[in-house]
Amino acid sequence: MTIVQFLFYVMSFITLASALFVAASKSLVRSIFMFFITLFALAGLYVLALADFVAITQIVIYVGGILVLILFAFMLSGKDTLNAMQQQKNQFISLNKVAALLLAGLFFIVLINMIVKLDANNLPWIKKSVQLGNTFSPTDLTTDNIGVNLMTKYLLPFEALSVLLMMVLIGAAHLSRKEQRQ
């Protein structure tokens, strides 16, 4: 087992364990802070998949942006949330949770079955790209190629996304503004 594989298994264990903690935790604050760890470990997995630019973007946007937003929303609606959570604590296993567990478990079995049958490493297009040398190697510089592709091949989705971001910015500011009574 090489050190890369070892790191991969450590990272994936941290990811899954902290995600399980996020799902199982009764306290909202703890689950938000464990979500930090999930996101960091996911960024590590992206690095191991040789996508360092995506990993940095993940850290900047998810950890820096989304989590801070979630924390603020929690703080602005805090007290009642905590009370509601404590009421939930009394009934440990409710019917609701069993149904959810069943749904998630069965879906997981379906996904595992599909992944095992798919045998992703032997897909035709992946074999072809390995033959043609179209795969990343760990010493490659990837960021400049992403930049060139973003400005040429993927220019239309990029611009559509920028328009969408503008709309979201205005929409979110409008939604969270205080309404004046006439």
Place this chain on the structure above:
Amino acid sequence: MIPLTDFLLVSAGLFCIGLFMIVSKRNAIQILIGIELMLNAAILNLVAFGKYDRFNNGGQVFALFAIVLAAATTAVALAIILNVYRKYKTIDPDKVDKLRD
């Protein structure tokens, strides 16, 4: 080299945890975190397959787009959650059952 199947297994686990959170939680913020987990599972798949597309960078570019879209979704969803809290004084989606007026 890490086999592709391992990435797929990790992302399947993440997806199912997110699904569990969405169905079982009674708090809009936790449901939002579940949605983020599912999105991250999808992004992990995109990145893992993007390793085999060096010249076009399809997987990685669309992973970037998905991350930005997730940020946009979260901003709007949190604004809506704040509005709901202001109006109903709760963020349990089961208790928000009235239309305006």
